[in-house]
Amino acid sequence: MNTILRIIKAKKILLLLALGIVGIILWNTYQFFKEFQRQEIVKMEILADAYFQFNKAKPDDDISLLVKIIENNVSIPMIVTDDKDNILLDQNISYETEEKTQVLSKKLKEMKALHPPIEINISETKNQYIYYSYSEILNKLRFYPLALILIFIVFLAIIYTVFNASAVSEKNKLWSGMAKETAHQIGTPLSSLLGWVEILRAENINPSYVNEIEKDVEHLNIIANRFSKIGSKPTLELHNPSDIIEDTIAYFKIRTSKNIVFNYNKPLEEVKIMLNKDLFGWVLENIIKNAIDAMQGKGNIDIQLIDSNSGIKILITDTGKGIPKNLHKKIFEPGFTTKTRGWGLGLSLTKRIINKYHNGKVFVKQSQQHTGSTFQINIPK
Secondary structure, three states: OHHHHHHHHHHHHHHHHHHHHHHHHHHHHHHHHHHHHHHHHHHHHHHHHHHHHHHHOOOOOOOHHHHHHHHOOOOOOEEEEOOOOOEEEEEOOOOOHHHHHHHHHHHHHHHHHHOOOEEEEOOOOOEEEEEEOOOHHHHHHHOHHHHHHHHHHHHHHHHHHHHHHHHHHHHHHHHHHHHHHHHHHHHHHHHHHHHHHHHHHHOOOOHHHHHHHHHHHHHHHHHHHHHHHOOOOOOOEEEOHHHHHHHHHHHHHHHOOOOEEEEEEOOOOOOOEEEOHHHHHHHHHHHHHHHHHHHOOOEEEEEEEEEOOOEEEEEEEEOOOOOOHHHOOHHHOOOOOOOOOOOOOHHHHHHHHHHHHOOOEEEEEEEEOOOEEEEEEEEEO
16 A cells, blocks of 8 residues: 555656646746747847938948848848838738739738837938838747647646556556455355354254345355456356346345335346346445435335347336435445445446446436435446
């Protein structure tokens, strides 16, 4: 147990470490993008100033540096307009000659939505405006953090799935080991009890008492056999489910209050289906036992077996206190119970046996508080 806890703890630490590393990568990438964006804005401001100085230059002024700054903008798309939005100049925008006007108009609209223009004062009455958008590299980087976030989410999902599957697998191994050990421990006193039954029979004790004791010992043996099968793939054989239902009812009738009435409606024709007899009997016992507890010693349990071409349906209805609708699924979760006694494993095992081993379904079909509940079991042929 301690080994499993240490493994789980180590995995949690590794998970947190992995999340930390991915988080740092995301943060650094975002900061890199913001810095790259800031540098492009600075470049455009320098370019605008060079463009302003170029327009103000006198014929004998050295403008070689200004020309170099303007010509060195080979990555940032730019459009220069006058006061009336007439396009005077464009840089780093691709278009066919016949599509120039249309492309530049569309690009100008996009630039206006992206950044406020840089205003260049040409004269007291004349201004020009530089509009610009992100460079191709920055455009790609804009979506890089989003791509990383998506990768991060996928990474989290994979880690969670692997971690959860591993944790479930470890719990299943622990549970299987405990179940098999329980079955092994029960085996020794059971053998002894069978010997005592034979001694009681030899002592001329009332045969009916001895027979009932023998039935209970046999039932304990069945329970031990069920526990030994947990964690292993059970063998399915062709059985008549009606026989198993009738045996289960007969067992409970003698051991429950006479105020509990069992009614069984079975098909007229014999039904055969692939089942594991011991595990299917366990399912019936779990549901019927819960129904008896819910009725507190008085009421009806109606069982109906319906046969069809696709499979069988078994409806088990009680007249107990009912189950709130918000608990219809929760009652099948391991550890959930509304009783003061018990581990809350009966219905979770029931679901596992039907869903996993018989490829069927078990669920609460309907339930009303203070009226009763109906459980339905579907098993395909």
